[in-house]
Amino acid sequence: MRVSRLMLVTLRDDPAEAEIPSHKLLLRAGYIRRLAPGIFAYMPLMWRVLRKVSRVVREEMDAAGALETLLPQLQPAELWRRSGRWAGYTAGEGIMFHLEDRQQRELGLGPTHEEVVTALAADLLRSYRQLPVNLYQIQTKFRDEIRPRFGLMRGREFIMKDAYSFHADEASLAETYGAMDLAYRRIFDRCGLRTVAVEADSGAIGGSASQEFMVTADAGEDLILASADGRYAANQERAQSLAAEAIPLAGGVLAGGAGQPLATPAQATIDDLCAGHGLEPSQVVKVLLLLARLEDGSDQPLLVALRGDQQLNEVKLANAVTTRLGASHGALLELTPLTPTLLERQGLAPLPFGFLGPQLGDGLLAGSGSWAPCFLRLVDHTAAELESFVCGANQPDLHLLGASWAGLGLSVEGLDLRSAQPGDRCCHDPLQRLEASRGIEVGHIFQLGRKYSSAMEACFTSEAGTSEPFWMGCYGIGVSRLAQAAVEQHHDANGICWPLAIAPFEVLLVPANAADPVQAALAQRLYGELQQAGVEVLLDDRAERAGVKFKDGDLLGIPWRVVVGRGAGDGRIELVERSPAHSQELPADGLLALLLPRIEQQRWGLLEA
Ligand code: ATP
Ligand code: MG
Secondary structure, eight states, rough: BBGGGGTTOOOOOTTTTTOOOOHHHHHTTEEEEEEEEEEEOHHHHHHHHHHHHHHHHHHHHHOOOOOOOOOOOOEEEEHHHHTOHHHHSSSTTOOOOEEEEEOOOOOOSSOOOOOHHHHHHHHHHOOOGGGEEEEEEEEEEEOOOSBBBBBGGGGGGEEEEEEEEEESSSSHHHHHHHHHHHHHHHHHHHHHHHHEEEEEOOGGSSSOEEEEEEEOOOSSSEEEEEEEEEEEEEEEETOOBBBOOOOOTTSSSOGGGGGEEOTTTTTSSSSHHHHHHHGGGBBBBEEEEEEEEETOOOOEEEEEEEEOOOOOOHHHHHHHHHHHHHHHHOEEEEEOOHHHHHHHHOOOOOOOOTTOTTTTOHHHHHOSSSSSSSSSSEEEHHHHHSSEEEEOOOTTTEEEEEEEETTTTTOEEEEEBBBOOOTOOOSSTOOOOOOEEEEEEEEEEEEEHHHHHHHTTOOEEEETTEEEEEEEEEEEHHHHHHHHHHHHEEEEEEOOOOOOOOOSSSSEEEEEETTHHHHHHHHHHHHHHHHEEEEHHHHHHOOHHHHHHHHHHHHHHHHEEEEEEGGGGTTTEEEEEETTTEEEEGGGGGGGHHHHHHHHHHHTTSSOO
């Protein structure tokens, strides 16, 4: 391939629209062009990268016994109604693009394929003898992301490898899950990516194993919490830890636990309250009010109590709400803070925000326009465990000192609703502490259990002759996100440094002065020889100055550069490695012997060949 044929346009300056290095570099080097928010054209060089990533994915999925398929992207609403996900994916913050066809039938553009594949399995897999089966595809997915950003990292149209497995029992599912875990590690290693596997949120179905693979990078959107001993790593959405011990409240329980009034003029924040009265945040129970919007149209007010020094984890909260209300009210569509404006719109009296306590009665909800008349009350373990505490008195400028749950007339069951924080002690070993790093989720493997098969009545006949829903797993890799994540992990001040296994070309061949017939002839000869030897070589045949070609070469990030310059007359060339930067002069005749073994080794990424 010749550079002059590539429609290559490189940019000297960072495009204003890009915030993170990989996005800037892919735009500057002409790999991608933006068409609309979250929608990109993959230019020929990018497409070569994506095909290479896909090839690695295919080889490892095939080797693990999965079967490649290609499923429809246009998916009937009917299927999604059967799984119970249509409303959750199309209303509120739902991310499914959806439309009506000319017969007014509703369709969604596939953000994921559990429904389609489960319907197929229900049709085709009848007996335990046909199981297990693992189907995968590599395909464009559509998601109307609320905040598309960072280029291919969070697109609205992007390439995913998704796989779905079907099993007769849980043990078989666990086995395939383990095989996918290994296949994923090989895929990322082969693509030259350093990843960590972390425990991931598995939604409200809980219990089931779920693991994400993170490319560690400062620009990652996910926060990873891990112990230094390497035994625990989790996405913060899911992470658990031991909260710091609460400092017991001096004076203990007062007024039989009903608490003694404590004047707290204008002390509406935990900091002000503590500063004003010599208290510690861990001695306070704070109350957060939220509104949960549910699929059946109901709006449920939530009263969440946490210890004053703890932060709410919204993912854990969403799971807790779904566990309690999902069966009767359908999917949780949205969680929003309950604001004075929302109260006013419901015709409800204002609340003394900043002075709320968990004993806030349901009475104040009476007469609301459309909300449920009682709070769903959820209390985090750390708050539930306090024997005596300070909390708001539900009156302006007043708190209660020395309150207890029983004294307030509340019976509580503690839940895990707090966010684990860096520095927290670990559950598996209190001597270990959680350390934070940032990650880009490139893959996710998930034991779904029987959630979809039960909902969609996808059953097989077991060995015992009974009809049972399949056990299912699903396994995703963001192919286009992975390609950009590789740039995020492998670049320097001059441009991209592709791992060779996924580089668009292996060698960039640059005649320093293409107008010089000696240089041009030697370059042409080497071009042929490299191709003959099976090396993917790109020839920079442009009539540009050498400096321009070298700069572009650094930006494009092809791992090896062969420069045919002034030494061409003596049969000498220069071989430059992009990263770590290194160059050497050598006779042109010695090039293949030196380069081929290096390239062959690098084709396996971080794996041994
Ligand atoms: P995220 O939490 O980043 O939104 P997700 O958990 O919703 O991702 P999955 O449904 O697990 O994503 O999809 C499988 C893989 O597809 C992810 O691990 C990720 O690599 C990739 N992916 C998901 N959403 C996008 C997107 N908008 N753009 C590019 N890749 C994506
Ligand atoms: Mg995921």
